[in-house]
Amino acid sequence: MTTARIPLLHRYANPAAFGRLAAKVLPWTTALAILLLGLGSYFALFASPPDYQQGESVRIMYVHVPAAIMSEVVYGMMAAAAVAGIIWKHALADLFVKAAAPLGAAFTFVCLVAGSLWGKPMWGAWWVWDARLTSELILFFLYLGYLALVDAFDDPQRGLRAGAILVLVGVVDLPIIKFSVDWWNTLHQPASLMTLSGPKVDPSMLLPLMLMIGGFMAFFVSVVVLRLESELLARRIRAWRTATSEE
Amino acid sequence: MSAMLRLFAHDLKLQLRLGSDLIAPVAFFVLATLLVPLGVGPEPNLLTRLAPGMIWVTALLATLLALDRLFQRDFEDGTLDLLALAPLPLEAIVLAKVAAHWVTTGLPLLIAAPVLGLMLRLDHGSYVTLEVSLLLGTPVLSMVGAFGAAVTLGARRGGALLALLVLPLYVPILIFATSAIGAAGEGLSPRPHLLLLASFFVAGLVLVPFAAAAALRNALE
Amino acid sequence: MIDFTTFFSMGGYGAYVWPAYGLTALAFAGMLGWTLLTLKSRRREEQALSAAGRNKRSRRGVKS
Numbered sequence: 001m002t003t004a005r006i007p008l009l010h011r012y013a014n015p016a017a018f019g020r021l022a023a024k025v026l027p028w029t030t031a032l033a034i035l036l037l038g039l040g041s042y043f044a045l046f047a048s049p050p051d052y053q054q055g056e057s058v059r060i061m062y063v064h065v066p067a068a069i070m071s072e073v074v075y076g077m078m079a080a081a082a083v084a085g086i087i088w089k090h091a092l093a094d095l096f097v098k099a100a101a102p103l104g105a106a107f108t109f110v111c112l113v114a115g116s117l118w119g120k121p122m123w124g125a126w127w128v129w130d131a132r133l134t135s136e137l138i139l140f141f142l143y144l145g146y147l148a149l150v151d152a153f154d155d156p157q158r159g160l161r162a163g164a165i166l167v168l169v170g171v172v173d174l175p176i177i178k179f180s181v182d183w184w185n186t187l188h189q190p191a192s193l194m195t196l197s198g199p200k201v202d203p204s205m206l207l208p209l210m211l212m213i214g215g216f217m218a219f220f221v222s223v224v225v226l227r228l229e230s231e232l233l234a235r236r237i238r239a240w241r242t243a244t245s246e247e
Numbered sequence: 248m249s250a251m252l253r254l255f256a257h258d259l260k261l262q263l264r265l266g267s268d269l270i271a272p273v274a275f276f277v278l279a280t281l282l283v284p285l286g287v288g289p290e291p292n293l294l295t296r297l298a299p300g301m302i303w304v305t306a307l308l309a310t311l312l313a314l315d316r317l318f319q320r321d322f323e324d325g326t327l328d329l330l331a332l333a334p335l336p337l338e339a340i341v342l343a344k345v346a347a348h349w350v351t352t353g354l355p356l357l358i359a360a361p362v363l364g365l366m367l368r369l370d371h372g373s374y375v376t377l378e379v380s381l382l383l384g385t386p387v388l389s390m391v392g393a394f395g396a397a398v399t400l401g402a403r404r405g406g407a408l409l410a411l412l413v414l415p416l417y418v419p420i421l422i423f424a425t426s427a428i429g430a431a432g433e434g435l436s437p438r439p440h441l442l443l444l445a446s447f448f449v450a451g452l453v454l455v456p457f458a459a460a461a462a463l464r465n466a467l468e
Numbered sequence: 469m470i471d472f473t474t475f476f477s478m479g480g481y482g483a484y485v486w487p488a489y490g491l492t493a494l495a496f497a498g499m500l501g502w503t504l505l506t507l508k509s510r511r512r513e514e515q516a517l518s519a520a521g522r523n524k525r526s527r528r529g530v531k532s
Contacts, residue, residue: 045489046475056479063492086461103499110495114488121484138415145412152402161465162398166412169394169458173416176447180419187426219496226503233510240517 018092018232022225029222036215043208051205060118062208066216067111068132071139074104074220078146079171082164092228094160095235097167098150099227103220105143111136131185135178142170156238250335251343258347261320262313273355276309280363291368298367299377299428306356306381307417310388313352314413315405317344317396322466331467338456341463345386345393345455353385370432376441380424383444390455391416397462420447 044062051058078097085093115133116126127133146163153159263269283301284294321327330340360381361374369377395413399405427440478485 041489050479055481057481057484059478059481059485060488063488067492102502106495106499110492113491117484117488117491121481138418141411141415145408145415148404148408148411149399149402152399152404152408154403158401158465158468162402162462165458165462165465166398169398169416172454173419176419177415180422184422184426187429219500223499223503226507230503230507230510233507233514237510237514237517240514240521244521 018229022229026222026225029218029225033215033218033222036211036218038215040208040211040215043211048208049202049204051202054122057118057121058205060114061205062212064111064114064118065209066212067107067114068136069213070216070220071104071108071111071136073217074100074107075139075142075167075171075174078104078167082167085160085164086168091235092232094157094164095228095231096224097146097164098160099231100220100224101143101146101150101163103223103227105140105147107216107220108136108140108143112140129185131178131182134185135181138177138181139174142174146170156235250333251339254330254335254340255343255346258344259350262347262351269351269355272309272312272352273359275312276305276356277359277363279305279308281366284367294367295370295432298364298369299373299425299432301367302360302363302369302377303380303384303421303425303428306360306385307388307414307421309356310348310352310385310392311410311413313348314392314396315399315409317348317393318400318463318466319396319405322400327463328467331463337460337463341393341397341456341459342452345389348393349386349389353381353389356385357381369428372434373428373432376428376431376437379441380427380437380444383441383448384420384424387420387444387447387451388417390451390459391420394455394459394462397459397466400463400466420444423447 040062044059048059050056078100081093081096081100084090085097112133115136119128119130119133120126146166149166150159150163153162280301283297287293287297318327321330331337357378360377364374364377392409392413395409395416399409399412402408423440423443427437427444430440431437476482476486
């Protein structure tokens with residue numbers, strides 16, 4: 001009776017069906033995340049050589065760079081989902097944007113703090129207005145803006161749609177922001193400064209880096225699947241509540 | 248087109264009738280900029296260096312002031328619902344609103360900026376560039392701001408939320424406008440910076456109405 | 469056997485390397501923990517609501 005009242009347009013927008021899908025995917029991604037993060041940490045901390053210039057501090061790269069990559073990949077995925085949500089009105093796509101956003105913000109935060117911790121011994125300062133770090137900081141504010149907007153409406157559906165539009169505008173503006181920050185940076189700073197994660201990465205460093213990137217990715221997929229299930233449940237609970245209050 | 252012009256004139260009249268709306272952003276712009284010498288000291292060379300950035304940062308903040316009311320009044324009294332039903336597309340309505348916002352905030356900033364430049368000892372060679380950068384940049388601020396106002400329409404805690412959404416999107420304008428003024432101050436050509444600003448203006452003119460109209464439709468649904 | 473003091477000192481960079489990894493671990497634990505907590509409470513709530521819904525329906529069924 002209640003289920004008939006909720007329009008189930010799409011198969012996996014049903015929490016039960018999504019739960020079954022999640023149960024199939026989760027064991028694999030979780031195992032992969034544990035394996036890759038474990039192996040990656042081992043190689044990152046023990047089984048890789050220190051950098052000839054930066055010494056042991058280069059090990060911060062193995063969390064800083066994957067976090068930086070994830071911060072951008074997650075925003076890109078959110079934008080793709082926002083497009084799907086707006087064009088096909090797929091409920092799951094809208095919810096994905098919301099489910100992924102806090103994770104993206106967390107990755108961005110990790111990237112910023114790890115970058116700062118790396119910058120202190122390398123540059124002698126906790127914060128340097130390096131082009132990458134500055135872009136990352138603005139990306140962090142884009143995430144915060146999305147998170148503040150999506151919860152600011154009494155009707156959650158309206159918040160999701162407004163958020164999706166914001167993410168699309170953000171993804172158009174992001175390359176322009178990056179370009180402008182690069183421009184600004186070359187204008188104001190001598191190019192001799194060492195950039196974090198310089199162009200030459202030794203092969204012995206590539207393995208832990210790749211393992212960590214894979215681990216971050218698998219972790220993200222696992223958690224985002226759980227968050228999607230959680231969002232679907234919340235939607236169902238709301239539908240139930242309004243259905244009973246109408247009676 | 249004539250419907251759009253009429254809407255623009257109507258909006259403008261409403262804004263002008265509330266005279267304080269017209270004065271508040273400029274007053275804020277002037278006051279906030281003049282607070283900086285009080286904070287950092289009146290040393291002329293320092294002020295010359297800071298002037299472009301100070302003027303532009305406060306200009307960004309000043310455009311925020313009137314933004315949350317851009318669609319709010321029409322949204323609350325139902326005018327926006329009627330406008331959405333009118334034959335004029337929402338995109339054109341957005342542009343009319345942007346134009347009215349620019350005339351009431353951007354244009355006064357343009358007039359006040361040279362005076363601030365004098366008081367902050369802006370480089371002699373920078374005034375024209377300052378004005379051109381404001382002329383090209385402030386309309387983009389109004390456009391991006393209109394998008395922010397549309398997407399937060401109907402949201403709780405509108406004002407602070409609007410600032411959080413819009414300020415990161417303002418970054419490229421700030422950078423290219425101030426680097427243009429800086430280049431002119433050093434005797435270099437500000438042309439490339441200004442051309443980029445002009446391209447943002449055109450891109451904004453094409454893209455922003457659609458994004459803002461989509462956000463308005465979401466709020467009106 | 470690994471020499472732990474030299475390992476933890478990280479060539480003098482221990483004060484930067486370990487907080488970076490610690491923060492990362494903390495952020496991951498936070499993301500996962502927060503997600504699992506809300507998921508659990510929502511699962512419980514959904515079950516309670518669906519049970520309540522079933523009771524109501526069966527009671528109404530008895531009446532009619």
